[in-house]
Amino acid sequence: MKPPNFRVLGFLFSGISAGIKKDGKKDLGLIYSEVPAQVAGLFTTNTVKAAPVQLGMKRIKKGLAQAVVVNSGNANACTGSQGLRDAELVSSWVGKRLGIDETLVFPSSTGVIGAPLPIKKIEEVIPELIDQLSPGGWMSTVEAIMTTDTFPKMAMATGRIKGKTIKLCGMIKGAGMICPQMATMLSFLITDANIQAPLLQQMLEKAAEESYHRITIDGEMSTNDTVLLLANGKGGHPILTRMDRDAEVFQTMLLKVCRKLTESLVRDGEGATKFIEILVQGARNREDAKRAAYAIAHSPLVKTAFFGEDANWGRILCALGHCGARMDPNRIDVFFDKALIVKNGLGVDDRTEEKAIQILKRKSFKVTVDLHQGKSQFSVLTTDLSIDYVKINASYRS
Amino acid sequence: MKPPNFRVLGFLFSGISAGIKKDGKKDLGLIYSEVPAQVAGLFTTNTVKAAPVQLGMKRIKKGLAQAVVVNSGNANACTGSQGLRDAELVSSWVGKRLGIDETLVFPSSTGVIGAPLPIKKIEEVIPELIDQLSPGGWMSTVEAIMTTDTFPKMAMATGRIKGKTIKLCGMIKGAGMICPQMATMLSFLITDANIQAPLLQQMLEKAAEESYHRITIDGEMSTNDTVLLLANGKGGHPILTRMDRDAEVFQTMLLKVCRKLTESLVRDGEGATKFIEILVQGARNREDAKRAAYAIAHSPLVKTAFFGEDANWGRILCALGHCGARMDPNRIDVFFDKALIVKNGLGVDDRTEEKAIQILKRKSFKVTVDLHQGKSQFSVLTTDLSIDYVKINASYRS
Numbered sequence: 173m174k175p176p177n178f179r180v181l182g183f184l185f186s187g188i189s190a191g192i193k194k195d196g197k198k199d200l201g202l203i204y205s206e207v208p209a210q211v212a213g214l215f216t217t218n219t220v221k222a223a224p225v226q227l228g229m230k231r232i233k234k235g236l237a238q239a240v241v242v243n244s245g246n247a248n249a250c251t252g253s254q255g256l257r258d259a260e261l262v263s264s265w266v267g268k269r270l271g272i273d274e275t276l277v278f279p280s281s282t283g284v285i286g287a288p289l290p291i292k293k294i295e296e297v298i299p300e301l302i303d304q305l306s307p308g309g310w311m312s313t314v315e316a317i318m319t320t321d322t323f324p325k326m327a328m329a330t331g332r333i334k335g336k337t338i339k340l341c342g343m344i345k346g347a348g349m350i351c352p353q354m355a356t357m358l359s360f361l362i363t364d365a366n367i368q369a370p371l372l373q374q375m376l377e378k379a380a381e382e383s384y385h386r387i388t389i390d391g392e393m394s395t396n397d398t399v400l401l402l403a404n405g406k407g408g409h410p411i412l413t414r415m416d417r418d419a420e421v422f423q424t425m426l427l428k429v430c431r432k433l434t435e436s437l438v439r440d441g442e443g444a445t446k447f448i449e450i451l452v453q454g455a456r457n458r459e460d461a462k463r464a465a466y467a468i469a470h471s472p473l474v475k476t477a478f479f480g481e482d483a484n485w486g487r488i489l490c491a492l493g494h495c496g497a498r499m500d501p502n503r504i505d506v507f508f509d510k511a512l513i514v515k516n517g518l519g520v521d522d523r524t525e526e527k528a529i530q531i532l533k534r535k536s537f538k539v540t541v542d543l544h545q546g547k548s549q550f551s552v553l554t555t556d557l558s559i560d561y562v563k564i565n566a567s568y569r570s
Numbered sequence: 571m572k573p574p575n576f577r578v579l580g581f582l583f584s585g586i587s588a589g590i591k592k593d594g595k596k597d598l599g600l601i602y603s604e605v606p607a608q609v610a611g612l613f614t615t616n617t618v619k620a621a622p623v624q625l626g627m628k629r630i631k632k633g634l635a636q637a638v639v640v641n642s643g644n645a646n647a648c649t650g651s652q653g654l655r656d657a658e659l660v661s662s663w664v665g666k667r668l669g670i671d672e673t674l675v676f677p678s679s680t681g682v683i684g685a686p687l688p689i690k691k692i693e694e695v696i697p698e699l700i701d702q703l704s705p706g707g708w709m710s711t712v713e714a715i716m717t718t719d720t721f722p723k724m725a726m727a728t729g730r731i732k733g734k735t736i737k738l739c740g741m742i743k744g745a746g747m748i749c750p751q752m753a754t755m756l757s758f759l760i761t762d763a764n765i766q767a768p769l770l771q772q773m774l775e776k777a778a779e780e781s782y783h784r785i786t787i788d789g790e791m792s793t794n795d796t797v798l799l800l801a802n803g804k805g806g807h808p809i810l811t812r813m814d815r816d817a818e819v820f821q822t823m824l825l826k827v828c829r830k831l832t833e834s835l836v837r838d839g840e841g842a843t844k845f846i847e848i849l850v851q852g853a854r855n856r857e858d859a860k861r862a863a864y865a866i867a868h869s870p871l872v873k874t875a876f877f878g879e880d881a882n883w884g885r886i887l888c889a890l891g892h893c894g895a896r897m898d899p900n901r902i903d904v905f906f907d908k909a910l911i912v913k914n915g916l917g918v919d920d921r922t923e924e925k926a927i928q929i930l931k932r933k934s935f936k937v938t939v940d941l942h943q944g945k946s947q948f949s950v951l952t953t954d955l956s957i958d959y960v961k962i963n964a965s966y967r968s
Contacts, residue, residue, distance in 0.1 A: 220891030220899045220915075250887050252900065285884020286917045396783025440853050472870070472955075473963055480964025486683020489648050490793050495616030501618045502650065517618075518650045519684045538596045557870075559964075562957045565871055 174449075176328055178310035178341045181364040182206045182406035186304035187312030190297045192245035192290055200294060201316030202266070202301050203240040203360060208276055209404035210366075211237035214380055216397040222249035223259040223289075224279040225396060231275050235369030237402050238276035241266045241361055242317050244345070247282040249395040250290040254326040254569050258289040265298050278356070280464045282319055282345065282396050283439055310341070317345045317358055320564055322440055326431035329425035338365040340405035340425045344433040346440055359399045361386070363492030365422050366405035368413045375415075375423050376401050383430035387553045400425075438553045443560030445463050446478050447536040453549035454542040460497035461550035463539065475557035483528035485514050492541065499543045507540040508532065572817050574726055576708035576739045579762040580604045580804035584702035585710030588695045590643035590681070590688055598692060600664070600699050601638040601758060606674055607802035609707060611634035612778055614795035620647035621657040622677040623688075630675050636674035638758055639664045639699075640715050642743070646679040646687040647793040656687040663696050674852050680717055680743065680756050690778030699714075708739070713886050715743045715756055716749030717960055720838055725830035727823035731816045734875035736763040736805035736822045742831040742837055749791065757782070757797045757831055763820050764803035766811045771819050774799050778919040785951045799824075808837050836951040841958030845934040851947035852940040853866075858895035859948035865893030873955035881926035883912050890939065897941045903936040906930065 187201040213232045213291065215225050231237070241262060248255050259279045267274030281289065304312070314324045328341040344359040367375070384399060395397040405411065412419050439447050450468050457462035468474055477484040484505055492499060506514035508531040513524055531537050584598040611630045613623050629635070639660060646653050657677045665672030679687065694907070712722045726739045742757040765773070774797065782797060803809065810817050837845050848866050853859035866872055869889040875882040883904055890897060904912035906929040911922055927936050 218888065218891035219897060222888045247758060247884070250884050250912075250915055250917070251931060252914070259588050268660055285882070285888060286912075359746065395884075395891060458737070472959075476963035479960065482964065484683070486645070486648050486793075489618050490683060493616035493793060499617060501648070514648075514684075516650070517648055519648070559957050559960045561870075562874050562877065565874035566880065566957075 178328060179307050180325060180339050180341050180362050182360050182404045184305040184307055185309035185313045186301055186306065187309065187314070187316030188297055188301055188304060189396050190243065190293045191290045192243055192293060198312065198316040199243055199245045200297060200301055201242045201313035202305060203313055203362060203402070204270065204305055205238050205362070205404040207240045207404055207406070208236045209402040210235060210369040211298045212369060212376040212401045214376060214384065216307050216394055218395050218396045220250065222247050222281060222396040223251055223255035224281050225398060226256060226280050227259045227263070228280070228398060231278060234275065236276055237267055237400065238272050239270060240278045240280060240400055240402070242280040242293065242358065244317050244319050245283040245290050246281060246287055247283045247285045247396050250286040251288055254288060258291050258461055261291055262294055266302070267296060269298055269302050278359060278400060280398050282317065285395060290550070300463065312342045315372060317343065319345060320442055321345055325433060325436040325440065327436070327446070328423040329428050329566055331421045331425045333365060333407070333412070333421050334409040336407045337411040338363060338409070338422070340365070340429050342429045342433050344437055346437040347430070357383040357394065357437065359396050361401040361429065362400070363401070363403045364405065364407035365403050366411045367403045367419070367422060368411055371413055371419060372401060372403055375419070375426055378423065379427045379430045380417065382427060383434045386551065387434050388489070388539040414433040435553060437553055441555035442564045443558040444555035444559050446556040447480060448554050449538040449551055450548060450554060451538060451540045452543065453540065453546040454544045454546060455550070456498045458548045458550060461548045464492055464497045464543065465550045465552045466540070467491045469537065469552050469554040472557055475555070478532060479556035479558045481529060481532040483513065483525050483532055485519065485528070488539070488541070489514070489517065496544055497543070503544040505544070511539050515539050572927060576726060577705050578737050578739050578760050580802045581760050582594060582703040582705055583711040584699055584704065585712070585714030586695055587700055588641065588704060590596060590641055590691060596710065596714040597641055597643045598695060598699055599711035600703060601711055601800070602668065603760070603800055603802040604635050604704055605798040605804070606634045606636045606803055608633060608767040608770050609716055610767060610774040610799045612774060612797040613793055614784065616793050617792045618648065620645050621649055621653035621793040622642035622646055622679050623796060624654060624677070624794060625657045625661070626676050629676060632673065632940050634674055635676050635798065636670050637664055638676045638678060638798055638800070640678040640756065641692065642715050642717050643681040644679060644685055644687050645681045645794050648684040649686055652686060652869065656689050657760055659689055660692055663693060664700070665740045667696055667700050676798060676943040678756055678796050679919060680715065683793060712741045715741065717743060718840055721833060723834040723838065725827045725834070727826050729819045729823045731763060731805070731819050731854040732807040733808070734805050734807040735901045736761060736807070736820070738763070738827050740827045740831050741758045742771070742835055744835040753890040755792065755795050755835065759797070759799040759827065761801045762805035764805060764807055764809045765801045765817070765820060766809055769813065769817065770799060770801055770810055773817070773824055774819065777824045777828045781823060781832045784949065785832050808964045829833065833951060836953055839953035840962045841960070842953030843956050844954040845950050846876060846954065847936040847949055848952060849936060849938045849947060849949040850941065851945040852937065852942045852944060853948070854896045854944040856946045856948060858943070859895045862890055862895045862941065863950045865889045865947045866939070867939065867952040868949050870955055873953070876930065877954035877956045879927060879930040881906070881911065881923050881928070881930055883917065885936070886939070887912070887915065895941070903942070907935050
């Protein structure tokens with residue numbers, strides 16, 4: 173099988189070490205489009221927003237971007253006005269060296285909160301960062317944005333719009349502080365499709381609803397989470413400005429890529445040993461289904477039981493019972509994959525529990541809850557809560 | 571120092587092993603008052619309520635109780651109509667043998683959810699349980715209600731009402747599934763004071779607001795949580811029926827005992843290595859203060875950082891940022907004990923961080939957040955999130 177080719181017309185990439193990470197790994201990445209691209213973005217809804225997020229939210233209003241400069245190892249969050257100046261400085265250095273307006277440069281940061289960005293280190297290596305730009309440099313950028321990720325995460329899709337083949341590539345980094353209802357973590361998407369910024373934004377939000385907003389690892393919402401989607405139009409088709417059949421082609425590609433990215437993120441959740449889909453169906457309305465699904469996905473007792481491969485379904489019912497969704501405990505059914513474990517709020521039998529334990533031994537399984545209150549459903553992807561999650565997060569900075 | 575004496579006029583106690591716990595430890599306890607006592611109670615607000623909770627909520631309406639029979643090792647929750655029949659059976663056996671009306675017997679259970687209560691085992695030992703009743707049997711009952719608790723938890727207070735010395739003793743068991751806004755875990759309080767049930771209930775609710783509802787270990791809300799307060803009037807003073815100076819004496823005793831109990835519960839939180847008070851002040855209103863305090867107390871990233879003795883204050887700001895309380899990130903101050911760590915949203919300096927780490931090495935410390943938005947405050951007690959929390963809960967049933 174030929175390895176997938178993460179090149180997109182008109183985009184160049186690089187990734188190097190600026191010495192921000194203590195271990196000398198790559199920590200500075202650049203994505204550059206030869207021409208200004210239409211841009212859409214999602215940013216954290218946390219009140220405490222990192223400096224580059226504040227800057228990005230301003231710059232995106234113009235609808236154009238030409239470069240994304242990302243560092244890992246330092247979040248440039250809780251760094252006050254100095255942090256804002258630092259983010260602006262980095263983007264101005266990159267802009268100057270690339271010969272483009274600095275407002276077309278989007279800085280982005282991830283890592284430790286509250287430490288000043290080591291901008292001298294960054295300034296020194298910017299010439300190298302730009303020299304190394306190449307159409308085949310994708311993997312270098314992906315590596316440069318990784319923090320506690322244990323493997324690089326990317327996805328791509330191709331499609332045809334108005335007779336032209338277009339391509340969409342995306343990367344994402346996790347792996348903790350993953351929570352719903354926000355632009356989660358860092359994720360960058362690039363395409364040679366030609367789509368006007370407002371439509372692009374609409375499409376990104378729609379795709380996020382079924383991807384970025386459907387995952388949770390630890391219920392945390394970061395200060396830095398950013399998704400950027402750049403469309404440089406190099407694919408050569410006439411510009412799309414409204415939702416029509418051609419736009420649907422791209423919408424489908426976008427959802428596919430976003431879903432793959434977020435799935436891989438959950439698979440690489442900090443310390444995760446299990447990949448779990450929680451589906452709540454039969455809810456009175458979507459809000460109830462969502463509340464119930466997240467109550468299960470966020471419960472430390474449910475998550476530790478999954479880690480221990482313990483079919484302790486009582487903890488699922490207990491988590492449901494205090495989520496606020498309408499339910500009758502005596503009508504709840506629970507399935508592990510296709511096996512019915514709980515019928516009308518009661519455990520089925522000992523043999524079923526044996527079966528349940530076998531399912532929990534799998535790397536990946538689905539928990540389905542039927543509330544029998546209506547027809548709405550909601551699903552969310554999550555992980556177990558392992559000893560390694562605690563280890564990773566107890567010593568993150570040391 | 572003389573060991574505290576947990577005898578209360580007119581109360582008898584026992585605790586034995588019925589073989590419900592696999593390790594043969596005590597798992598069945600009885601508290602008995604020689605005369606019917608006025609009773610107040612708090613019960614879980616979880617929609618999924620254990621059978622004994624459902625029964626207790628019915629029986630308490632009469633305002634009288636004479637016995638509490640508690641088992642550990644099995645929660646009798648998610649056990650359907652059979653579970654209700656079992657809870658009724660146990661209380662009727664106890665009532666018959668004691669020669670009292672079964673509706674004066676309050677059953678209570680804690681342990682694994684979803685397994686039928688082994689009532690044959692209980693039936694067999696009820697004669698022994700009652701034979702062993704004695705005024706000095708307090709510790710046996712305390713031991714019988716323990717599950718993952720690592721030490722027995724109790725508190726007492728004395729006071730004078732209308733010239734008579736009265737006494738209040740309380741016990742509590744944890745240690746996971748501890749969450750606010752509910753009658754948390756199992757806790758039994760007995761007194762020889764003479765107080766009418768409605769007033770007793772009012773006092774218990776008031777005390778709970780500052781004790782049971784101020785702690786969190788893992789944000790979980792159990793199916794079984796119950797607090798019962800029995801006042802048998804043996805102290806001999808005229809009955810109290812409304813909030814007056816005499817009642818205030820008891821209210822103060824009650825708050826003191828409830829606080830001691832809940833503090834010891836948090837100190838024994840599952841896997842806890844730290845005892846932490848989170849105080850949020852300067853909030854616009856109490857609701858905001860509470861939301862902010864719980865956002866910090868529930869954040870797995872904050873809790874793992876405390877476990878790792880890592881002064882990662884950025885995680886505190888991050889947790890605050892998505893709690894929904896009104897704040898300006900640039901005006902937040904954070905103290906660890908008396909050391910100012912964050913001023914106006916920014917880390918103070920490296921030396922302060924050194925100091926912060928020294929504070930985090932303590933077994934017990936206080937985190938104070940000042941939002942500078944108003945005059946309201948709220949404090950909550952919590953623990954860190956340790957490797958042992960995961961270990962305990964991954965293998966609870968095995």
